[in-house]
Amino acid sequence: MSIILEGNDITKRFDSKSGNEKLTILNSTNIQIEKGSVVTVVGASGCGKSTLLHILGGLDQPDEGSVSWNGQSIYEMDKKALAEFRNTKLGFVFQFHHLLPEFTALENIMMPSLIRGNTADETEKRARGLLEDFGIPGRAEHRPTQLSGGEQQRVAMARALINNPDLILADEPTGNLDEENTEILLKLLFDLREEEDVSLLLITHEKDIARRSDIIYELSKGQLHEL
DSSP states (O other): OOEEEEEEEEEEEEEOTTSSSEEEEEEEEEEEEETTOEEEEEOOTTSSHHHHHHHHTTSSOOSEEEEEETTEEGGGSOHHHHHHHHHHHEEEEESSOOOOTTSOHHHHHHHHHHHHTOOHHHHHHHHHHHHHHTTOGGGTTOOGGGSOHHHHHHHHHHHHHTTOOSEEEEESTTTTOOHHHHHHHHHHHHHHHHHHOOEEEEEOSOHHHHTTSSEEEEEETTEEEEO
């Protein structure tokens, strides 16, 4: 398999609460994600898992090190190119779904595609197809507050997929879901891998979820260790 995303010697520091010292959250961390693979990062709360995902996804910059997509450094891209990369190559799913409350489920899903410049008609057709795939076609006109937690997370996942990304980065995607909805969401994610050859990077503290992956890393003391 080919490596699509690679992080080399990623280091990230933050100011301590006192402001008198720097805390090293990531310390020369390395990771590779192959096309079509499922990679999971586990670790204790506060160990830096979300920070790592944000850096790999171009949402934050490391203090040292590099992140490459198909061999090209993403942090050498200008702002416009980096934004386009995030919008077209990556799909993000977070524990807190970040749906826009003033828009319907359908409109939330359509947003990244419209930003990309696709037509409203083709975007709506794709969005309705995703709602169908995820078993909630009747929720298209509902706003987030009218949806259950599991339904909101499915809408967030559909939004992440609207532009046919190569890699989904999911940060604790089941953290706020009950056992039944967790199983539904995980099945949807792993089915995507099988059906569309989408790569997955999952951040979680639940080792039971991680065991379904191809590669499991534990983040501890700023570094990744393969389990």
